Amino acid sequence: MTHAQAGHNVPLPQEVFPIAYQRGPSGMGPRNARRPQSSGGPMRPVAWLIGVMGELLVTAGLVLGLFVVWQLWWTDVEGARAQSEIIAGMDWEAAPTGPETAVENHGPPPVMEEPPEAGTLFAQMYIPRFGDDYVKPVAEGTDKATVLDTIGIGHYVDTAMPGDLGNFALAAHRTTYGKPFNQIAELKNGDALVVRTEDTWYVYKVTESKIVYPQNVEVIAPVPGVTKDEPMPELTKRFITLTSCHPMFSATERYIVHGELEYWSPVGEGKPKELIS
Amino acid sequence: MYGLLWRAIPGPGWFKFLVCLVLAFGVIAVCFTQFFPWLSDYMPFNDTTVGE
Numbered sequence: 422m423t424h425a426q427a428g429h430n431v432p433l434p435q436e437v438f439p440i441a442y443q444r445g446p447s448g449m450g451p452r453n454a455r456r457p458q459s460s461g462g463p464m465r466p467v468a469w470l471i472g473v474m475g476e477l478l479v480t481a482g483l484v485l486g487l488f489v490v491w492q493l494w495w496t497d498v499e500g501a502r503a504q505s506e507i508i509a510g511m512d513w514e515a516a517p518t519g520p521e522t523a524v525e526n527h528g529p530p531p532v533m534e535e536p537p538e539a540g541t542l543f544a545q546m547y548i549p550r551f552g553d554d555y556v557k558p559v560a561e562g563t564d565k566a567t568v569l570d571t572i573g574i575g576h577y578v579d580t581a582m583p584g585d586l587g588n589f590a591l592a593a594h595r596t597t598y599g600k601p602f603n604q605i606a607e608l609k610n611g612d613a614l615v616v617r618t619e620d621t622w623y624v625y626k627v628t629e630s631k632i633v634y635p636q637n638v639e640v641i642a643p644v645p646g647v648t649k650d651e652p653m654p655e656l657t658k659r660f661i662t663l664t665s666c667h668p669m670f671s672a673t674e675r676y677i678v679h680g681e682l683e684y685w686s687p688v689g690e691g692k693p694k695e696l697i698s
Numbered sequence: 699m700y701g702l703l704w705r706a707i708p709g710p711g712w713f714k715f716l717v718c719l720v721l722a723f724g725v726i727a728v729c730f731t732q733f734f735p736w737l738s739d740y741m742p743f744n745d746t747t748v749g750e
Binding site: 472473476477484487488491492495496563565566569570575577592593594595597598602633635636637638640641664665666670671672675677 | 699700701726729730734735737738739741742743744745746747748749
């Protein structure tokens with residue numbers, strides 16, 4: 422039965438509880454009870470507030486979406502460009518290319534001093550497994566903002582320098598920021614890791630890949646695997662260690678690649694055969 | 699909020715739209731160059747190093 426049929430005998434809610442329907446914004450009555458004809462008038466404060474909150478939430482959602490775009494895509498665009506500019510700007514004498522490959526020296530290599538200042542460029546990294554044209558800059562220190570995000574590969578402070586006895590330990594992003602170590606999981610034992618300083622090639626060969634927890638700092642010990650509590654044996658080998666995040670887009674674990682120096686060669690005598698495809 | 703902005707910009711509709719585009723671009727630029735790099739330092743998924 423409708424009100425019309427009842428001849429308005431049943432009282433409307435507004436008539437029973439007039440006060441509730443005449444209160445202001447905090448009133449409990451249905452909104453439409455007071456606003457059927459006021460569509461052109463100013464919005465009431467509560468409605469306005471809810472509208473603004475809704476707009477703020479939508480804006481926050483858009484900003485979060487933009488952050489994902491920035492992190493996953495834009496840092497890569499910027500990082501890859503910055504890293505190739507750094508390589509181009511290093512302006513080192515190009516190694517002669519030709520049929521003659523670099524002579525393999527197996528004796529103690531020349532070792533440069535560790536740069537005192539974080540962020541100093543001192544080497545280039547060539548990894549043929551990552552592509553024939555793969556070359557990335559290596560700088561001192563593993564600070565995120567000044568080295569890993571902007572330059573590429575960072576050298577753990579106080580670990581060995583290229584060619585030295587001990588462990589030449591490096592870190593780089595596996596995703597985002599130009600991702601120098603994106604394909605780190607594709608490295609196989611025997612793959613070449615070629616480090617170039619201004620004067621010398623150091624050719625390392627991968628010996629082991631593994632996954633550890635972030636607190637397993639013994640992977641970058643002078644002899645990998647020797648923990649702080651154990652006595653460090655006399656250094657006889659020249660290791661290299663790459664660290665990156667694992668799994669991708671996570672920081673739960675670290676992907677570790679160890680290698681050992683196979684030979685070294687002066688840059689002026691040609692390119693290592695590993696870099697000639 | 700955005701309604702106020704829309705009404706605050708003078709001129710015809712297409713002009714308001716253009717101004718909004720420029721404003722949006724500015725906000726995105728500030729996010730990309732200032733806000734996101736700062737925010738990413740607090741995100742846990744970019745750590746690549748071992749150690750504390």
